[in-house]
Amino acid sequence: MIKQFAKLGLILAAFAGVACAGLAVVYVATKDQIAANAGKQLNESLKDLFAEAEEFAPESLESPDPAVAFQAAYVARRGGSPLGIAIKASGPSYGGDSVLLVGVGLDRRLVGVRVLENKDTPGLGANAASPTSYVDKAAKTTFPGQFAGKPISEAFEVKKDVQAITASTITSRALTKIVKAAGGAAGSWLERLAGGK
Amino acid sequence: MKRLWNIFKQGIIFENPLLMLMIGLCSALAVTTSVSNAVGMGVAMTFVMLCSEIMISAFRKVIPNSVRIPIFIVIIAAFTTIIDYVMQAYFPELSKSMGVFIPLIVVNCIIMGRVEAFAYKQKVPDAIVDSLGMGLGYTWVMVGIAALRELLGNGTLAGTQVMPASFQPILFFTMSPGGFLVFALFISFNIWLKGRMAKAQAAKAGAAQEDAA
Numbered sequence: 448m449i450k451q452f453a454k455l456g457l458i459l460a461a462f463a464g465v466a467c468a469g470l471a472v473v474y475v476a477t478k479d480q481i482a483a484n485a486g487k488q489l490n491e492s493l494k495d496l497f498a499e500a501e502e503f504a505p506e507s508l509e510s511p512d513p514a515v516a517f518q519a520a521y522v523a524r525r526g527g528s529p530l531g532i533a534i535k536a537s538g539p540s541y542g543g544d545s546v547l548l549v550g551v552g553l554d555r556r557l558v559g560v561r562v563l564e565n566k567d568t569p570g571l572g573a574n575a576a577s578p579t580s581y582v583d584k585a586a587k588t589t590f591p592g593q594f595a596g597k598p599i600s601e602a603f604e605v606k607k608d609v610q611a612i613t614a615s616t617i618t619s620r621a622l623t624k625i626v627k628a629a630g631g632a633a634g635s636w637l638e639r640l641a642g643g644k
Numbered sequence: 645m646k647r648l649w650n651i652f653k654q655g656i657i658f659e660n661p662l663l664m665l666m667i668g669l670c671s672a673l674a675v676t677t678s679v680s681n682a683v684g685m686g687v688a689m690t691f692v693m694l695c696s697e698i699m700i701s702a703f704r705k706v707i708p709n710s711v712r713i714p715i716f717i718v719i720i721a722a723f724t725t726i727i728d729y730v731m732q733a734y735f736p737e738l739s740k741s742m743g744v745f746i747p748l749i750v751v752n753c754i755i756m757g758r759v760e761a762f763a764y765k766q767k768v769p770d771a772i773v774d775s776l777g778m779g780l781g782y783t784w785v786m787v788g789i790a791a792l793r794e795l796l797g798n799g800t801l802a803g804t805q806v807m808p809a810s811f812q813p814i815l816f817f818t819m820s821p822g823g824f825l826v827f828a829l830f831i832s833f834n835i836w837l838k839g840r841m842a843k844a845q846a847a848k849a850g851a852a853q854e855d856a857a
Binding site for chain 2: 454455458459462463466467469470473474477480481484488543564566568571573579613614
């Protein structure tokens with residue numbers, strides 16, 4: 448009886464071992480490419496927000512909103528003087544966490560918002576990341592696009608000063624909340640910057 | 645050859661996993677909102693099914709009956725994770741839009757069902773043909789449903805605008821109830837098609853009998 452169990456266990460272990468070895472090979476083969484993809488996307492978005500910046504220095508910031516987590520923050524500099532700050536922030540949305548990159552300039556206005564990750568319903572909430580889905584068809588403004596140039600002191604309330612994505616109020620509110628939290632943190636960073644130097 | 649062709653044919657219409665066996669529907673309804681997602685899901689499913697069926701059919705004599713389910717899951721999970729990594733590395737956009745549904749292939753009943761009912765009992769060539777037939781049967785239905793839903797619900801096809809600008813997208817088709825409706829239309833179509841084909845076959849057999857008489 449024990450012998451039979453041991454035999455079954457060994458066979459199962461053998462299959463699992465071979466599967467693990469196969470997975471390890473594929474993991475090593477694709478690891479660098481996956482990391483490069485994520486890094487490339489972040490880099491492109493940073494350059495897109497601060498086209499004039501020469502370097503992006505990591506900075507640590509605290510999120511003012513417990514529901515929104517800051518994954519990273521980068522100070523955009525040109526010739527040693529800061530141009531603004533970009534915050535990579537994540538928060539819960541309709542289909543899991545969404546990750547945004549929020550850029551704020553020295554004039555206390557949003558430079559822009561880029562959607563890095565969004566797992567919401569394709570055709571509805573996922574339109575937040577679509578470059579051809581407009582919240583304002585006449586002006587051709589996308590949902591993240593409408594934040595560009597907005598002062599961080601505004602209310603950030605969906606259906607008031609923020610236009611919602613059609614039939615996706617939850618996504619719109621969730622993303623706006625992330626933008627607001629990042630804007631608030633950038634505001635206090637700017638105050639420290641002005642006071643400290 | 646004829647035997648293999650018959651196995652292949654089964655998956656496409658007569659035993660179509662989605663329309664006749666009606667298994668694996670959850671992810672099928674969830675990702676059919678755009679054609680590119682449907683193609684990605686179809687290819688990923690076919691790949692995992694093909695590899696798993698080959699492995700299980702090849703090793704069917706050494707897999708003990710009492711631990712076959714855990715071994716199936718280990719094999720299917722390994723191939724699913726492989727395709728997940730490959731998609732993340734080389735098709736990051738597609739991988740992002742498919743989200744959680746690629747890892748969920750592990751517990752997709754189509755693969756589990758075919759492995760248990762077919763590959764574990766049949767030779768390797770039969771298993772290969774079965775997995776390709778089932779994979780193609782799955783993919784054409786996915787792409788068909790997705791094309792209709794994307795066209796009506798978003799006015800686009802595989803991401804390009806095809807409807808005139810004046811067309812107001814019918815959001816209903818993008819959401820789950822629309823998915824069920826389109827899916828039901830496909831089931832009715834398949835049943836009608838199957839009925840016609842069976843009738844044609846019966847008529848042919850009848851004619852042959854008369855000739856003989």
